[in-house]
Amino acid sequence: MKRDDIINSLKERSSIKYHQNVVRMGIPEHNSIGVSTGEVRKLAKKINKHIPAYEAHELGFSLWQSGYHEAKLLAVLLMDPVETNETDIERLMQEVYSWDLCDHVCKNLIILQPKFQEYIYKWCDDTKTYYKRAAFCLMAASCVPSNKVQVTREDIDDYLHIIRKHADDERTHVKKATSWALREIGKKDADLLERVLILAHELHNSPSKHERWVGRHALKELENLVSVDERQRLISSQTKMGKSAGKSL
Template sequence: MKEIMSELQSYPSEKYKENVVRLGIPRESSMGVPMISIRKMARKVNKNNQLAWQLWETDYHEAKLLATFLSEVNKLTYQDINRLMSDVISWDLCDHLCKELIFKLHNYLEFVLEWVKSSKIYYKRAAFTLIATSVIHEKDIHTETMNVYLSLISNYSQDSHVHVKKRCSLGIKRNRETEL
């Protein structure tokens, strides 16, 4: 764990940190490590939930992003996912958590159906991120599933928060692009 944190702390960029802070990540929670460096590190380290939880608990934004790549999806529980989501304070962490972990769970649709109704910004964003990820990556998506998604988008996408609104519009745009 110490080696990984040391390596993470060897990649900082003040310019990148300022960009992240501008997007809403608290300065004290950011090291300023670019995503390309986090992805490079993730390829060198074996998946390990214990390590992933240790990284998550550091409260550093970049360590949490790395944790999403190192988690063993098949060992995560419903409670684990809710615990992770309760700590999300940024759109990028929300999206990575959804794409790298939650979408890979066989029951991710349960989260969509629960979170789409939430008043919590990142839970609602997560629901729309999962919908968009599903439409993009599931090659054999059923018409009935698409109809459920369209109904959810129609009923719950009227949210004024920019991080929800933006995800809804991106999901709808990508959805239209895949139909063409």
């Protein structure tokens, strides 16, 4: 399968609605095709059924270089985590220009690397917006059971220390990822929720408006978490399942 054929397939799936959505996120109009993430995932599955992993990996980098936003999203889904090395990841991160692309690369490729936590410790001190966001995105992703990542209590201790240290960042895309990481940690179990609530309240009462923002937005969800027998971790009491079967903590 050739890159141009796949670009044409993406264009066939485009819509004005999704094109406008992409442009609103700050993606230049000429780099947007206008395809939903769901359609991108369907196309990725179709491609992966017809070509071997090593070819899909090479095709992924070719699509990434096309400049189209949706082609970059598709590229990440085609890349083989086993074949992806540190040089590849750095190459991708250097060209990340939006929060959704940052999260997409982290949740679908970097989190699958055996040493993904090294990027957390490396990037949390980075001055570049999307590198720093990536550190918190990886924290959040590592706490989601579906990613099948083993996170120890020592790892969580490190995460909470990093969050406390960096919660004063003024950049919106970093603040949102920081709050996201805090919330995902709190959802793991009741003991961690207690620790996270203490930190969230501390941030909420901080003299720093940026720390207050992180704490306030985290508490909106953390204070409404309940335990459900059918679920491995805590969920919001505002969800259908939470309302019907949730147990207050």
